[in-house]
Amino acid sequence: MSITFYYNPMSSASRVQLTLAELDIPHEKVFVDLQAKDQRKPEFLKLNPNGKIPTIVVDGQPMFESIAIQIYLGERYGVERGLWPAVGSREHMQALTWLCWAQVSLGTPLFTYMHNASEQVPAEARNAVQAERALAELHEALAILDARLGETGNIVHDKWTLVDADVSSVLGWGLYMIKLDASKYTHLTAWLERADSRPAARALREAHQQA
Ligand SMILES: N[C@@H](CCC(=O)N[C@@H](CS)C(=O)NCC(=O)O)C(=O)O
Structure with a gap:
């Protein structure tokens, strides 16, 4: 291979x-x-x-x-x-559900907000109404994820999976980029910290520092 x-x-x-x-x-x-x-x-x-x-x-x-x-x-x-859960298991259904949810239902408002609120985007290309709507949708999605993580600490529940690794890496970066204070989402912030301390995440950070 x-x-x-x-x-x-x-x-x-x-x-x-x-x-x-x-x-x-x-x-x-x-x-x-x-x-x-x-x-x-x-x-x-x-x-x-x-x-x-x-x-x-x-x-x-x-x-x-x-x-x-x-x-x-x-x-x-x-x-x-x-x-990763075995194909056909209940956990596999959850993994696909939450991975796609994060890509679409969490990712869309996150990126829409970023494109309409970031100072790196020229002012004339930003839309304040879209930014406000996207921010409200983003908070709704963060609350949903926070509640899910509050149940057992992981997205697929039974243990840490690639879904946790993937979603936390994109979300952690996104929250940093939009400077959103997510501290009220306590389960989510604890999970982001746990994600950050994993050896793979540390190795990736080091690789980025050397790039
Ligand atoms: N939907 C694609 C998006 C990939 C994407 O937008 N990649 C950017 C880098 S973040 C890229 O290659 N941009 C180069 C270009 O558009 O010319 C995915 O998730 O893989």
């Missing part, structure tokens, strides 16, 4: 990098220089016609979209490592 991982530090490829680290899977890393538009070169577009990272190639078969990559890696390598 060979895995090639196309990435750029501090991008949506980081969540796949974290998953590869959690699973401790040997892989080859290929840096894609986004500034130099490597992602638009014909040889890369053959792997991912969207011209985006993350992209992985497993035994010659390319795959893109971070959520699909997460599910694939979880099902193929995570079950035997105790980080």
